[in-house]
Amino acid sequence: MDLGVCYYPEHWPETRWAEDARLMRETGLTRVRIGEFAWSRIEPEPGKFDWGWLDRVVDTLHAAGLGIIMGTPTATPPKWVVDAMPDMVALDRNGRPRGFGSRRHYCFSHAGYRAQAARITRAVAERYDQHPGIVSWQTDNEYGCHDTVQSFSPAARDAFRLWLAERYGTVADLNEAWGNVFWSMEYRSFDEVELPNLTVTEANPAHWLAFRRFSSDQVVSFNKAQVDILRECSPGRDITHNAMGFYTGYDHHDLAADLDVLGWDSYPLGFLEMFRFTEEQKRRFAHSGHPDIAAFHHDLYRGCAKDGRWSVLEQQPGPVNWARHNPAPLPGMVRLWTLEAYAHGAELVSYFRWRQFPKAQEQMHAGLLRPDATPAPALAEARAAADDLASLEGGAPVKQSAVVFSYAAEWMTQIQPQGEGKSALWAAFHCYSALRRLGLNVDIVHPDAPLDGYALVVVPCLPIVSDTLVANLEAFDGQVVIGPRSGSRDMDFGIPPTLAPDKLEALVGGRVVLSESWRPGLAIEGDGWLASGWFDHVEGAAAPELTGRCGRVASWQHGKVRYAACWPEGSYIDLVVARAAYDAGLPHDPLADHVRHRVRGDRRFVFDYESAQVTIQQA
């Protein structure tokens, strides 16, 4: 595994570049990621390029022995691009323009901006097409950051209508698929369709789902346009993009299909603070991150990546600037996170950023160097991690368990939670945690992924079930856990005529005849477990597995398949998963709650999130 760093030479005097490069190499770094926000320096005036400085940067870094990951600068078009076509910015859900002054101020559907993005991408790609220092290209930066995938602009509306016509053929078919007869929402032509925002009450969930799919497709095609140019101009280099944490605005399986390596940006402390963890977890793990945050994304994006190639393109090295509160990692955590990425199979961990920039939006974001160029604590940890890695020789992943996840599932549960906060992503996270607490290796896989080699598969919440998944599960000889809402919808958000779990009914041994969602405080209690949040009434041949004191059945068993009728979370899903692990012949005793394992090749990595220690054992 390589170590690298994100570097912004345009922030620093040219006289510093060689020293920075030398120090990077001395730290054990072999990769450097540059360029993705530098449009205003590459093309300071329309059509007038200034390549000199960037040429010298590339040569200097290459000369020092660093492999360069070069970004296309399309996430930050300069003001003159926007002023030339003010309607290129996205409109938010309330119809307000999302203007210049930070970043990502463009609508993915705007043809004019697409042309500008292609032009600058080609310019950069042609400039460094065969430079030996360039080892990879990165497209844009963090698609969707700051909630930028959805745009409610006229450009998006027009593109959406074309997309709908393409998908549905006739408007009658769209009306039928969406059930538009309800509330007289029937359209007479695709030109009557509006975007689903600013309706009096919520729009048709089918309308929203189509818009989410369309918005995702726009990202994928925007990216594909850059990929095509880069492949044409600079063949032989890997192409990557940096995904984010707990972000589902576009379908990462689709995006990754056009990339060689899927990267992601790992900020365990920031994510802990900003996402759905309990107050107690946020306090307890404030300086180390919840033990499953980084691993979950490693495994998720490995599962998304074509050929399983993935990396960490940004790794938190100290406090960040963007969370509600911004504590520092415990000494040892940066090294631990680095080795954890290795244990999960990363090709690269790249720290963000080399040196803290004293100005602008991220001035409070730590780097490996302080603003005054003295070492920040993470520099020594990166050096230590480089030493650790020198003695590790790789090794194949070990398959034990898999969690099935799709982006459409998350969109659908966001569009129609039915019970507040019940989302497929977090169902997956909780199931993943349950498996991890047993010390298991976990893969997070696409619904159509082969299941060979696993002993246990969990389908936490998957409204749309494909024939491939059904066939794979039927052929599968391990244990299966299926959670609520699975098989509850057709491709257009309709309830299937045979009700949930539809095609999974034979496997589950039952049909869901009624679904309830429950507020906090309502629960089914059993011995040592408490199930809550959701309750499916199941009828069929399956046998009750967990029955609460109230007489309600919280989980069902039918051969190799368990059906979780309550929301997969907490002590309840821990128990269901542990029982399935037991039946699968897997380890099933929980680890200490601050400890996690990962086996790669013949090594078992033991990560302790309380002491920030890593132990490497024989597996």
Next chain:
Amino acid sequence: MDLGVCYYPEHWPETRWAEDARLMRETGLTRVRIGEFAWSRIEPEPGKFDWGWLDRVVDTLHAAGLGIIMGTPTATPPKWVVDAMPDMVALDRNGRPRGFGSRRHYCFSHAGYRAQAARITRAVAERYDQHPGIVSWQTDNEYGCHDTVQSFSPAARDAFRLWLAERYGTVADLNEAWGNVFWSMEYRSFDEVELPNLTVTEANPAHWLAFRRFSSDQVVSFNKAQVDILRECSPGRDITHNAMGFYTGYDHHDLAADLDVLGWDSYPLGFLEMFRFTEEQKRRFAHSGHPDIAAFHHDLYRGCAKDGRWSVLEQQPGPVNWARHNPAPLPGMVRLWTLEAYAHGAELVSYFRWRQFPKAQEQMHAGLLRPDATPAPALAEARAAADDLASLEGGAPVKQSAVVFSYAAEWMTQIQPQGEGKSALWAAFHCYSALRRLGLNVDIVHPDAPLDGYALVVVPCLPIVSDTLVANLEAFDGQVVIGPRSGSRDMDFGIPPTLAPDKLEALVGGRVVLSESWRPGLAIEGDGWLASGWFDHVEGAAAPELTGRCGRVASWQHGKVRYAACWPEGSYIDLVVARAAYDAGLPHDPLADHVRHRVRGDRRFVFDYESAQVTIQQA
């Protein structure tokens, strides 16, 4: 009492209609409500009507022996209506259009839409004018749902100016009535008056009150236009409309004056979840609904209805889709709710809906049938309720106590709560609950309603007091409880020269010289009671009734009248009301907190919200 169901034949194949009708009759239903969202099927293109399908529906249902309640489809104008006049939609408080894509996308003040609504109403009314299957007409659907009464559009502004000119005559009179000299808000003509939104800080409360009255009047006149057409085209049928729960956007007394029967839509579980109940109540009654929710509205709308004729046009049959969490009712609750409506004097309970529709916004809303046409739990309960009703022979209402409520009171306390969350509707609800917990029959009456026959009258919070009410109370020989803010305002939101309670001063035996509102945690404590939220300083001849340990007087007594100086809620108002009941010779011992009674004729209905049981005793 009839039982009925809401039916959307346009959602289902024509081949199913006869079977549905047969099954309705078999279930004991005699009424079926149709048509209110079917505009796009009735008139798929401008001016091109398709009556065939609806003719066959009407004939099929009629042939099965069902009486039809036909809705005008004006709540869901098709897209082509909106596209012909895009300014017909309402603007929200922030000036954003509330567009097509769900329902109720119209501004009540838009002349163009009023013409369209009249046209489609006349078309439907003329088509089925004397069809023997039609027993009633319903106008539109749930006026105000999704907060749609107020519109801040140019059409509304222009209509508001005319309304003001009509009401005030001269702008000088308006300036004087509103106190516009304050902050130099004086207008020189009605054309200078804007709507009260988007002001720098809050607009004049008098301005808001006028706008609330105007907005209510627009609903009433919109409805009246349909009523006039229906009476002209289809005489001899009842005309109804379906009101909602805890909704006060328009004056239901005014609307009901133009209807024969006032209906309402009863969703006890959804309302519990979404409205101002404590977390503890929301958990405890999650599967049954707070014991006073349905009854409160039965009694409220009976009091609004002309001649007291009212019905439940929609009754929750299972989980709904629109609350934050959506649990299922306990087995027995659907039957209990049905009998409760009977006990309060309903003419009809109509379940919503016949069959769960697998698509669009309400796909998670239960029906009597599941989406696959198999029976949902409520079907058998409807059948059981039909059997119960067969053995009940009606009987006159029994008068014991009355709560006085006006919509203007609620508007005023919303406009100017003075203490967070202190509203007249909820004051009324808490007083109602206090009376109900004593096992009393309660009527909720208009301020000008006669008070004969009651032993106890509560006026929870009535800023504007009419001469009629004063005269009625003076003549009344029972006990009276009057709550804070009563008599505190004139017709234009001004404090009367004699201060509160103004015309009630002689009855109360005191004058309110100072009013405080208190944050949670501040209270007057006595033996077994705790008064909070509000505190009126009273001076006059009245005697202290409840004095706290701090020496403050929480309630006063003067002859037959008690004055509640604190917010009418909790143990405090329970005690004040129980003491008044005692003095009135009424039952005054509290029932178990999950039990409620209602006497109709010679029967006493005992409803248990814990076990979902109904017991019918001799009264």
Next chain:
Amino acid sequence: MDLGVCYYPEHWPETRWAEDARLMRETGLTRVRIGEFAWSRIEPEPGKFDWGWLDRVVDTLHAAGLGIIMGTPTATPPKWVVDAMPDMVALDRNGRPRGFGSRRHYCFSHAGYRAQAARITRAVAERYDQHPGIVSWQTDNEYGCHDTVQSFSPAARDAFRLWLAERYGTVADLNEAWGNVFWSMEYRSFDEVELPNLTVTEANPAHWLAFRRFSSDQVVSFNKAQVDILRECSPGRDITHNAMGFYTGYDHHDLAADLDVLGWDSYPLGFLEMFRFTEEQKRRFAHSGHPDIAAFHHDLYRGCAKDGRWSVLEQQPGPVNWARHNPAPLPGMVRLWTLEAYAHGAELVSYFRWRQFPKAQEQMHAGLLRPDATPAPALAEARAAADDLASLEGGAPVKQSAVVFSYAAEWMTQIQPQGEGKSALWAAFHCYSALRRLGLNVDIVHPDAPLDGYALVVVPCLPIVSDTLVANLEAFDGQVVIGPRSGSRDMDFGIPPTLAPDKLEALVGGRVVLSESWRPGLAIEGDGWLASGWFDHVEGAAAPELTGRCGRVASWQHGKVRYAACWPEGSYIDLVVARAAYDAGLPHDPLADHVRHRVRGDRRFVFDYESAQVTIQQA
């Protein structure tokens, strides 16, 4: 000290004026403040003035022996002013116009409104230029009330560009100062700069800081224009303006530089309810106000005022209408607040308002008279305070301790809190409280103020440190406490090359190499103290003073200087301040938590916020 009252003669019949004036005098009042909302009565039609009524008011009040404070009416332009130039209103952060219908509906940058404001100011000033009744002029009313300083209008944008050009000279210098290379935010001309709202994610903090400075400067120049007219037309009168509580929208040091006397509006109960106090404090002091609220502002505005001349232009006399909850003060509090203002050196306390107006937005705001003209409780307290004052002979302020505060510090911590809710104003308030609880006199001073005469100086949180402050602190021979973020920024929000505390490093004896912000629940615990919220890692010669059980150092000591590495709040800052007071030879034992002292001349005033008692002792 004078006592006065705010009076709106335009609300009452002319026949009442003389009686009101007589009663004011009888109450012991000598000043009356009028006119600031009366534009629509002074100029009911464009250019048509009606001076008669106001002439008679002025004569009547003067004849009664009252000195008049006359306000310019520019806070409430009549509707015809707005209709003549609809773009004069401010746009809010979301781009929505903030329209007519309440008050302060103008953008400070609108040239047309500036002309109107100058015109009406000149008209009033010329009318009463040398009237013997006029003792002072007040400009406008509560600049910034209802968040009106910032406007995002085209007028503001254009003015901002000019302001930037003036400040930075070249756009290259602006780009460099702001670090606009980051995210390609570089501008090619000042005309490319937009306002910092409606960006995709947060704008550059340097951009925001410039906009905050600009917005403040617009207030100052708007005010200056009126001051110039008033000085020209009516020389010899004091000019004042009324500032607000906990309000920092403009730089009050800058505004006060153009005024003779800085006034402020004191609403202790309303402020307690609406600002950042704990639930426990809000309950405990609901009827008296937190003991430091009024005093903090007295000392803050005395420090802002030119020559230290300040007054209370509005004093809460009973419940207000604008807080979430509005309780009444304890009997005695109005007198206590009045004497407290005296003890802190006020020239005037003016009660708001004379008589409660029964209509419009503030109808629930108490006065000295009730709406019916009978005395409200505060009238007798004003009378008692007048008697108290008659026996007090003034006396010089006594210097003990000082807190350093700048408005830019508050803007910067609002723009970039880094940890939720960590703001310089509240850091100052907590340090002030810590000093006050020791019974000390506290001054709140500008960063460049001389420090002679103090024994203890606290710099709670001052990102930008001037050379003057450094020199003053170096020369200072008392004790110093410096808090986090001090010296952490340059003038344009950049981190200085030598890191924090930059120029203070020699004094502090250390450098801050890393800053963390911590969520509630994370803390450093020691014996009897708990430090939280923020944690600076310090390296240097300073010695640890307070070290937690976890080994982290919460405060450092270096000669006379202590550095608080945690957020200055709670038991932690109380202890640090008490230790510094001890070293300074000042009293250092805490008073009872509901008691505060203030020494003026040879008198010690002891205020008890539990019993609402004032005791006056020999100092």
